[in-house]
């Protein structure tokens with residue numbers, strides 16, 4: 001009984017804070033200040049971390065499909081960093097791949113209380129989510145696939161992300177990198193995926209672990225992950241030639 005009351009009070013509190021947060025966010029989005037994503041994040045300064053999380057988890061979900069909608073899925077960009085003939089060859093990747101990724105680790109660093117290396121088994125012990133979504137590439141094609149993995153929010157909370165954190169940067173074996181803000185990082189469909197269409201993630205799609213950001217164009221979904229770095233400030237991901245923010 002006591003527990004139930006507690007949950008009710010807490011839920012009421014979160015709902016209240018979320019309403020306030022939505023209002024502040026609405027005002028910020030309406031204001032002409034540029035860049036917009038900067039303003040949204042500045043508005044975050046006014047929230048407690050709990051309130052921000054409650055707000056973010058309420059965001060609209062990208063459309064989810066059923067098994068019958070799954071399509072063939074092209075592999076683009078780097079399709080094998082373990083290939084010696086590839087311009088993006090990685091000796092470390094070739095080695096860990098030869099070991100079936102048994103010695104692969106994801107390094108989680110930066111503005112977290114407990115920086116550490118996560119093995120695939122460590123990640124698979126965290127809460128799991130499966131979703132069937134459409135991937136849209138900036139080059140004009142799209143495809144539907146099923147992804148299984150740990151919500152990024154779960155990993156960030158497990159690592160003890162600091163309330164001042166603003167961005168999450170992703171580094172891949174092929175030298176590819178990109179970053180997302182906390183709104184995308186805590187979106188319930190943002191996954192670190194180790195499974196695709198019911199099987200372990202294949203090499204051409206980013207084995208053993210890739211990002212899925214269902215609220216953004218395909219190039220944000222970094223394949224072949226090796227490092228995740230949480231920062232307070234925006235780190236320029238380099239001259240990919242693509243806009244940093246391209247929400248769908």
Ligand SMILES: Nc1nc2c(c(=O)[nH]1)N[C@H]1C(S)=C(S)[C@@H](COP(=O)(O)O)O[C@H]1N2
Pocket residue numbers: 073074075076077078136137138172173174176204205206218219220221222223224
């Ligand atoms: N490490 C890495 N991640 C990457 C890329 C890449 O070349 N290297 N290409 C990006 C682009 S442009 C797209 S559309 C998707 C393609 O994912 P897929 O090969 O599974 O279709 O991965 C994204 N993530």
Ligand SMILES: [Mo]
Pocket residue numbers: 076136137138139218219
């Ligand atoms: Mo793409």
